[in-house]
Amino acid sequence: MEVANVDTLVNPKESIDIDLKNQSMDYIHLAINQQSVDLFLIPGSLDTLTFLENDSIVFSGDLSTINSFLFQNVKENLSFSQLNHLTAMATHGEKDFIRFNEVNDSVSIIQLNNLELKRSQLPSWYVDLEKERLHYSAVANKLNSISYRKHMLNFEDDLPTDFLEDLVNSLPLENEKFIGESRYMLFLHEYTNLKNREKHETKVKVEKSEKPISIYMAEEIDQLFTRNVKDAVLAYRLSMLLESSRSEYDSTVLEYFSDNQMRNFMKEYFYSSVELKPGTKMPYFYLVNQKGEDVESNDYLGNIVLINFWADWCKPCIVEFPHENALVEKYKGKPVKIININIESKPERWKEYILRYRLKMDNLYANEIWTKNLKTKYDISGIPHSVLLDWNGNVVENKTKTASRGVDELIDELLRKMEL
Structure with missing residues (x-):
């Protein structure tokens, strides 16, 4: 779950040691000398990469x-990222589910055939392991695609009878040797989503209760998985929640972990994972509003500020619009500003949506350069993304509750403090 970013310059004939403490087998992606390199790692392995003047790489070591x-796969356009891009391009906008499925299967077949073709060059244990992993990857991609097509593209696929059941039953659900491996974890994530959709209970329960989403998440995972796999799925889902909505985290969720080490890890991860900590000065911005006027962050000092980041392609963002408009009405005449900053959209679409949804808040637009800047400074990993600031321009909570999830309670509390 931890990501290590190494950005460095190494002089000719010098070396650099990178110690990656992985707890399971997995792949990592490196970009070195403008070259893409996929590396396979297992705990305790030691490997050396030597870069030659002709830009070739010599590998030595355990793997x-x-x-x-x-x-070699990268050179032959068979790397994971290249094939994923190929799949995305080939299936983009494809309405026919059978055709869509055939393309996904064809890419999996390419990977399996390539593995078999080069079997003599590889350890037999790796070939068997990779075959199994590719199976998990293929199923995960299909489950993810079905969900994406339904919720993002509004495609209602007419699935064959027992298609989903046969798909998830085609391989072992709990497979401890793959715990932590990214594609296996995606498979478990999508399987959990599938089961939740079948029950149609989570959304209703969350909307009718004040219980944090993290607790419902833990309860559902506790019913689906056991011991180490359960801990891994819960940690995986919680880390995703902390990336997008920290306010939905409740420390009692730690009681659902079977392993004390994992429990302690998640406890530490909660405190260390936030980039924009409470008390930090509001990251600066200089944007344009819907009237064409230049607006900077300092203009809002003296007000409690809720910033909501959104894009035209983000359906959950659009769901928030009525709730955000309601906040504008609630705090009219009070030192509270609701700001919506549009990112990753064309300016004409931004203006169209302001009119279509009658957006009442301060509407600001971020061009491509400012979008990149804001995503970094505000630690935006997904949208909708909201951040609450006090009247001094200090962060109260990044990745705070959205308007629909009761952020007004936090704003009311700040107003009381402001009036003291």
């Missing part, structure tokens, strides 16, 4: 044959 194979 050298495997990593040489992966590097």
Whole structure:
């Protein structure tokens, strides 16, 4: 779950040691000398990459044959990212589910055939392991695609009878040797989403109760999985929640972990994972509003501020619009400003949506450069993304509750403090 970013310059004939403490087998992606490199890692492995003047790479160490194979795949346009891009391009906008499925399957077949073709170059244990992993990856992609097509593209696929059941039953659900491996974890994530959709209970329960989403999440995972796999899925889902909505985290969720080490890890992760900590000065911005006027962050000092980041393609963002408009009405005449900052959209679409949804808040637009800047400074990993600031321009909570989830309670509390 932890990501290590290494940005460095190494002089000719010098070396650099990178110690990645992975707890399971997995792949990582590196960009070195403007070259893409996929590396396979297992706990305790030691590998060396030597870069030659002709831009070739020599691999040595415990997993050298495997990593040489992966590097050769990049040259042959068979790397994971290249094939994922190929799949996305080939299926974009495809309405026919059978055709869509055939494309996904064809890419999986390419990967399996390539593995078999080069079997003699690879350890037999790796070939068997990778075959199994590719199976999980293929199923995860299909489950993810079905969900994406329904909720983002409004495609109601007519699935064959027992299609989903046969799909998830085609491989072992709980497979401890893959715990932590990204594609297996995506499979478990999508399986959990599938089961929740079948029950149609979570959304209704969350909307009618004040219980945080993290607790419902833990209860559902506790019913679906056992011991180490349950802990891994819960940690995976919680880390995603902390990336997007920290306010939905409740410390009692730690009681659902079976393993004390994992419980302690998640406890530490909660405190260390926030980038924009409470008390931090509001990151600066200089944007344009819907009237064409320049607006900067300092203009809002003296007001309690709720900033909502959104984009035209984000359906959950649009769901928030009526609730955000309601906040504008609630705090009319009070030192509270609701700001909606549009990112990753064309300016004409931004203006169209302001009119279509009669947006009453301060509407600001971020161009491509400012979007990149804001996503970094405000630690935006997904949208909708909201941040609450006090009247001095200090962060109260980044990734706070959205308007529909009761952020006005926090604003009311700040108003009381402001009036003291």
